[in-house]
Amino acid sequence: MRTFKLFLAIAMLVSSVSTMAAYKIDRLEPAFWWAGMENENLQILVYGEGISELRPSIDYPGVSLEQTVQVKSPNYLFLYLKVDKSAKAGSFDILFKRNNKTMVKYNYELKQRVAGSASRQGYDNSDVMYLITPDRFVNGDTSNDEVEGLKEGLDRADDFGRHGGDLAGIMQSLDYIEDMGYTTLWLNPVMENDMPEGSYHGYAITDFYETDARHGSNEDYVQLSKELKKRNMKLVIDMIMNHCGSHHWWMEDLPTDDWLNFQDGWQVTTHLRETNMDPYASEYDKRNHADGWFVESMPDLNQRNPLMADYLIYNTIWWIEYADLDGIRMDTYPYPDKAFMSEWTRRVMEEYPNFNIVGEEWSSNPAIVSYWQKDKINADGYVSYMPGVFDFPLQDALVKALNEDDSQWGQGLPKLYATLADDHLYADPTQLVIFPDNHDMSRFYTQINEDFGMFKMGMAFTAVCRGIPQIYYGTEILMTNPNSDSHGEIRAEYPGGWDDHTANAFTGEGLTADQKEAQTFTKILLNWRKGCSAVHDGCLKHFAPNHANGLYTLFRYDDKSVVMLVMNKNSEANDVNILPFKVEVIGAATEGVDVITGNNVSLAGETVKVEGRSFLLVEIKK
Template sequence: MKKHLILSFAMLLFVGIASSAAYKIDRLEPAFWWAGMEDENLQLLVYGENISELRPSIDYEGVSLERTVQVKSPNYLFLYLKIDKSVQPGAFDIAFKKKNKTQLSYRYELKQRRDGSAMRQGYTTSDVMYLITPDRFVNGDPSNDEVAEMKEGLDRSDDFGRHGGDLAGIINHLDYIEDMGYTALWLNPVMENDMPEGSYHGYAITDFYETDARHGSNEDYLKLSEELKKRDMKLVIDMIMNHCGSEHWWMKDLPTDDWLNFQDGWQVTTHLRETNMDPYASDYDKRNHADGWFVESMPDLNQRNPLMADYLIYNTIWWIEYADLDGIRMDTYPYPDKDFMSEWTRRVMTEYPNFNIVGEEWSSNPAIVSYWQKGKHNPDGYVSYMPGVFDFPLQDALVKALNEDDSQWGQGLPKLYGMLANDHLYADPSQLVIFPDNHDMSRFYTQINEDFDLFKMGMAYIAVTRGIPQIYYGTEILMTNPNSDSHGEIRAEYPGGWADHTANAFTGEGLTADQKEAQQFTKVLFNWRKTSSAVHNGCLKHFAPTHANGLYTLFRYDDESVVMLVMNKNPEAKDVNIVPFKDEVIGAATQGTDVISGNKVSLAGETVNVGPRSFLLVEIKK
């Protein structure tokens, strides 16, 4: 049963209900809050049969009920509270009355915040995110594989079925994640997806306040956060403001006529994300993009409804405070109402000034992606408060740079150089999240035609260039999707995550020689990155590939060190002229250290040698 329900929720969250036969509260969200928040306002959604017939009241010093909103459905009340910053933590009754007689009472709690909660430090450029699809990583608790009251059970034979991965499996393997050099964890959504089929991915939420029971509980999610903090690691939540699942509890009794977009008859979105910044876009096209649904099973939420907008904002802040989060990955960022997204980012970043958020804008055009970043001066005056965006343009350029024939004009490595030159479009390129692949696209090793040399070259670039790296689970062991680009195959089970697996990536048993080498290579690379201040916050300078030479050199540098990456796509070794590098970056240094091998590299001459279809990654201490 859901912890929201009164019978199971009362003791766990200090909720007391004394009800008459006529009325009861099925839900009150959020179920508790905190004293001392920056925002002194709070919306409470109250749901129960004919609850709108009652009039709530509160008697607690520092808390006042500012207004009560009734809606079309008689089963909802929206309460707006003002909570003074000086209010003391404690519990109080919300009395629901009819004709001055209390019909029921709800015990509400204001909790004590963690020390330093408001100034929590989000993930930074010193971090590397590890992205996990929880259902496909490790089955740590087989007892939750089947949950009787939920609509979809276990079916590992189906690529789109539930496979049983859970939070316990992730917690049990944090040693591996930490040992690999990853410092932050981004999970695909773990909130409840009680859908009849295809719910494993997490993007059709049916309860915004509950962890899916097949992954564990809210307490398990909090435990994961706590275990990460013990390791000085961070937790990034995956959120969706655009839509919910068609089996969301409110779908059977929508509060208002405009709770959803196209509520009277759904229609699919046009996916014309360009309408957000197109100076010539028609209102018709804007609406059909932003208000259209992805699919019938994902109703599109209307954030222009102020009750919906507040609900989503307070839900976001609740999760940050409850689970001690370090960042948010926002799904389908350009699809909700864009003015709401501006306000959402403003409210979150006002509450937590050092927090971090990254939004998904899947476009290979940096002019479109940069529109959403905080600090960008847009011609239409649109203001965002979101620190980062995913660098889809650079991911696209990286794959093309590795795959294309450098002998053709403008092909190959020049693509990578040219895309990075577009950084003038971004307010802060260092805050972009960079990645070789993710859960929505073919595996990186598949995209580069399973070329191990190119894999290592690409991963070295991701580790060194500006931005915050994100690595998808299994990329480090060359997971592929050779048969199709099906999401179910892309999000395959991680070897060793189930008892019947013949290969185990955690122990190395059953892995190929290349997989073991790739895993060790990735481990060395990202553990080194933890130590490099030049990569975290240093300047960047690169030297353009010339026509058909198949070489590209990029530097990161600060007052402590210089990091040099030379990529060589040629089938033969190359002596690379370093005289220009000495003039501008290296200076008088005569020696550096090869990051991967640990060997010394002489810089005393005019050239360095880079092996065929390889790279040279050198750290030079000042």
């Protein structure tokens, strides 16, 4: 009998151990949170085999488990917590029980928020963004070129392959970036893209909480943010709410039947972004735009599923808090569910009222772009909380203004004037991000047919115009894509970023005379812009180009200075009549300073001379 009891006790112990071993948590996201957040709610995704069979519990002052959501897949639980403002930083166990026995426990941490986190200041009009495709900028750590377990290795011979650029390379280049006059970094996504091929760009995310190991680690990303803060510089994260990568970890076991749009059989988006504001649009067309996939390798996320919506919102806030971010660039803004995007922007700005976000709406029509900006009164009542949008209409107009023959009505510089005149459509045109090019289009120097004079004119306009300038890496050294408009060529390696390069933009070695001049020119322009409040927040006034005269003048001014930009597309020098300018802007000033040369410019007469195929940029101190 004693032997039987002993056997039974051992059997029960083995059974208990086996039960304990049967459950484990493979993922819990977010893995930690913070005490004292503005919004007291928190969603936690828990993933592990059979985890839905367990019942979670929490015992910690100020933290309560409000709801546990089971879904179709038995391997998920979604926990909704309330973290009261009285909750203190510390850690607690989340216990997962079955029949009142603890099967699994997870030690969860509430971190202490950094002082001033909630009132963080986002990027603003005093900043200039430097856009970098990390894989193509600088390879600072060759040890992560190949990472065991990730599907795609190094292949520099392939324009669409991994080339090895990383966060270490960016950190090693901060002296150069700061010296050039850039104040803010926007990196194409650095989150994990564990795809079989073509994932160097970062837009096919396979883990929303992990930095891609070929770029570095989460700790490296945080360190980059810290290094930037030491220099009074800022970091903008590139996010995607619309889609993930087809090899995202959840794709083998989707939580619900509606986790994705067209989950039973994908179809490509129509790209009809106009359906978002079209008063006559059919529901059929709306759905095929918003729910369609970009490509088969980028499944379209269904933000109408409240679990998915919350997952994306908390992931966004986690990254802002974790990495001490200064802004978000939101990819493909008009493609996700637009009601969700309204709520997403509201929640982010509720948590960080002084933060900044810019959305990508790639349209040359300002009526479409302006729809998404905060405080825009839309005919359909749609409300957005996003401070800024990318000014694609102005980018398009700038290239046409520099390329087109001004003798044709409405072309050339008049096109630029007319596009700025459309600013009445925006709730706040000063919050637009303006740019000569980006990672998705041909290089600016290629777009303007490698005309060096037009390059300088375009860069000067970008530095002076209202809005927040963004410059793509390599634009400052005239990088081109002469052979094709392939993204792989557009996102070429930055000269000097690899040891085998014969040219080096960091030292000037191997650059052409024009490249060196363009680099010096950009450096002068951007460093001047840093200290000129008139081009940050000053008023704008422009004087319309007379038909076919090839001249356009734009002013920025505040109580400290007046900035005058005169653009001359004519082959010959022009004496520009400044009497109208004196009446409305310049006043009694008789002298200014040429921003580029540092020479004095007389304003005592009736005209100023502007060289052919060039510009004059003058600052007049008050």
